[in-house]
Amino acid sequence: MPNIACLVCGKVFCTQSNVNRHVREVHHQKPKPISYAKDMHRFKCMEMVDNDYCDKSFNKKENLITHLNEEHSKNFEILETVGTNIDEKPKRIDLLTHEDVRNIKNSYNIENANGKRHHNDATSVHLWVQECNNKTTGENPIIFYKPQESEEDGFKKEDFCLLIMNSFQKSMLLKFGKNIIAIDGTHGLNGYDLDLVTLLVIDEFNQGFPVAFLFSNRKDTFIYTFFFDCIRDNVGIIQCKTFMSDMEGAFYIGWEKIMGPAQHTLFCSWHVDRAWQCNLSKIANKEKRANVYQALKILQQKTDEGNFQKCLINFVHFLNGDSDTAEFGKYFRENYCSNFTKLAYCFRNNCGINTNMHLESMHKIIKYFYLEGRVVKRLDKGLNAVMKYLRNRSVSRYIDLNKGKNTKQSRLNFVRHNKALNSTYSLVINGDVYTLEKPPQDSSTIQEPYCVTKLNTPRCCENSCSCCGICRHMFSCSCPDFTNNNVICKHIHYVVLHIKNLNIVSSHTPLVEMNECVKILSQDTSEDRTNSSKVSDVYIQHLLN
Known part of the structure; x- marks a missing residue:
């Protein structure tokens, strides 16, 4: 809502009518044209810092809550602990202030709850990678790291690439990778053009488990081939029965080049349906559009291969024979007639997977549970959320193995x-x-x-x-x-x-x-x-x- 200031006293109101009422009743004047106070905010931090107010303001309540959690809670816990043990002859630690705590955290790169190690995001990520590299080989989850402005064969100078795969993820890939491999990307975990690509397997409880993560600005065959090549260097060749990805094809091209062909290559049914919905606008007639979509779903759900191929031929002839559906028919022919084995149900019998729902669920949990639905602009916060999810998911699997799981x-x-x-x-x-x-x-x-x-x-x-x-x-x-x-x-x-x-x-x-x-x-x-x-x-x- 807009912040509207009174031109007489500067008090801020939410609506123009409130300003007019205030001017008439308080100042006994005729209301004048209002102005928007763009530099004023509705939510102000009232915490005390060194006998003075923090004096930071925010235009959203959520931003104020984040500020309180990140800037005040931990620092004041330290100050409260120190303040309860002051002697008659104070020591230097007894004179600790809010600024002292902040300077100590910045000087020694002490980790905050959200993964922020430095005010500069790139430096913060680099510090986290250094911490991981200082660990033993079995505890270091970083299998490759290329920051921007560094030189690396095959990469551009401005490229960023971070591959994560810990020892537990390696064991899960070796144990379950021969059955089903699913891969997909998501955005929204940072304010840059860096997507998170997740490689996932299905365990004995039919639950998805992420076995590798890729953060990169590149979205092409080269980066995915490099991703799988690094995985092969760590766990060897994985020959899977079923490989499911989106409809771009770059994921499987990279996988086939490094790991070899899969027995079944499938498109996620949700991606197929979403692509159809977007391209059905090529059919102007609403009734024909609805009929074509219904026919597409019937065709997709055919369980007999012979019956499917007959229906596919008839469906293509039907689309090409009508001027209203000819444009969509051209799109369907170019994108699906050569890939029909990847979308029809009759070609995924006993494959054990139909959609990438495990990956969709994981990405939603990270975004809406670990990041609380907020748009994250810093990569270190997104990384921290991913690593928290991985840790908790590993613990959850350990509990399931010991207590059993009602799946x-x-x-x-x-x-x-x-x-x-x-x-x-x-x-x-x-x-x-x-x-x-x-x-x-x-x-x-x-x-x-x-x-x-x-x-x-x-x-x-x-x-x-x-x-x-x-x-x-x-x-x-x-x-x-x-x-x-x-x-x-x-x-x-x-x-x-x-x-x-x-x-x-x-x-x-x-x-x-x-x-x-x-x-x-x-x-x-x-x-x-x-x-x-x-x-x-x-x-x-x-x-x-």
Whole structure:
């Protein structure tokens, strides 16, 4: 809100009407044209410094709070401690003032709570890097540092580059890097044109963990290739199964050049959708725009490769055949027809990842929790927030390993388990392949059957169901819920419950239709049932409902 000053006494008001009322009632004058007091601020620091006020003013309450936390709280704690132990014959430390504390902090580069070691940002970052380099090899997280104005092969003089990867991050990359690698960049952690690029893996709890950070002003293939080259020098070659990035392609070009090709290269679904939304403005007709977007989402979510390719050809012909959609058709043809395997769901079956939500979540936590949603202009503060997040995330993982973790994946698996209890399917069995068909509600509706295959794999991960005693790698299913959402779908739960119920009847009973199994189990009316029999009755009741 504007600060409007009274021309008579200089008092500041928020609105013109308040100024006019003040002039009439206090000065008994006719209001004159107002002027904006640009040099005046609404929030003033009233803390005492050496028997005088701090006398600093701010135009926002948040800036005043930051000033109080950074400039006064720690200094006054020191002064309060010293002031309680003054003798009759004072020593030099008893005469400590606010300015003395500030000078000592600047002289000895004592770290503040926000990571600020020097009033100059570049010097502050350089001091932090020096502190890290003075640590032992296993404790130093810096794997490369190039400040501006320094000479380095392949870099320009004005380039800045900082690579961070501590020993725990290295161990996480070696342990989980062979499965999924995700990478993305974000801005807003400093007031310069320096982006934070994060390399991330997915652990056994299906949680993302950052394994390397890059701060740089460059956003090209060279810097990403150099980034991966430094990582290879520290941990060796990482051959991943799935590599997910944005749609620019520079990330994967650098990865493939250093680490080799990945089995699956995927675009983040959110990035694809955002690109479509931005370019749909090429279609002027709103109705056609909505129809094209709906067709795009249907095409993206196809789970059958043959069906997808037929639909893709028809969709491109449809776009090119209409003058209103021809421009968007040209954009789609140039950007996606050669990369369709990176965006369609049918080509990411069992990849274990669909979006970069782990990276998005991490960046939001850093910005809105560690930086409290404020726009940070200093790089040292952004670095401090990133290192705090890394430390707390490492501690959180240690706690999860020792106490166990109720993950989102386990909650989703439990929901699917309950759905299986309330479902009814016609089950046809052929060896280790189970075909589930939903009974049609009327003669005109026929639903697609799903095939569940039992794999010869022991329980090996935390993506499991404690009720069924299985993990996701023990079965596979043809449904999109299993292939795209990285969960144990309700069809697998249904089959496992069927197998358990058969084992209760007899370990030698041949596999039959599910309806026959329920009929056999329902004949048990003995009053002397064991606890295990009572448990099986609960399952039967759910299956019959």
